[in-house]
Amino acid sequence: MGNPAPHPHLPTTEAAVAAVREVAHAHRLELTVTDDIGADRTSRRTAAGAFTVLDPDGSLPHEALVELGGSPAVTVRLFPEDDALITVEGVEFADVSRDAVPAFLRSVYGGLAHVRTRFFPPGQWLVVPLPGDETYREPVLPAGLSPWLARRVR
Structure with missing residues (x-):
């Protein structure tokens, strides 16, 4: 196992949204972006005071749903803390590095993502391999096997 290939650094939520737009364009996909800007609007800013827009360091946090x-x-x-939650056919991948998001999406849309089945103990996992031996795996609930997921069972 080698070291993971470095991902291009996406320093801001805006840069990450632009990278997702590029992947969507390459695969001819429509996308909708909803932005939440300010500590009072982002989902993880529970420590921010009421009606507070800025973080304590004076920055303006930016979260986006694509x-x-x-x-x-x-x-x-995409969260201000440099990570993302990606949901594929109802399967949630939490804590994906914001820098890994474009490679993750290219793997999904490029046909590399697959469902691995194990008979004992029984279970199914959606596996999304990325360049550099980095892989994300999350369980698929038995009732959650959509037609798209069923076509990717190995």
Whole structure:
């Protein structure tokens, strides 16, 4: 196992949204972006005071929800803390590095993502391999096997 290939650094939520737009364009997908800007609007800013817009350091936190059209159903929630929550056909991948989001999406739309089945103990996992031996795996609930996921069972 080698070292993971470095991901291009996406320093801001805006840069990450631009990278997702590039992937969507390459795969001819429609996308919708909803931005939440300010500590009073972002989901993880529970420590911010009422009606507080800035973080204590004076920065303006920016969170975005990107919904990609087509199949599979994919949403990407980009957080100000340099991570993302990616949902593919109802399977949630939490704590994905913001820098890994474009490679993750290219793997999903490029046909590399697959469902691995194990008979004992029984279970199914959606596996999304990235360049450099980095892999994300999350369990698929038995009732959650959509037609797209079923076509990717190995």
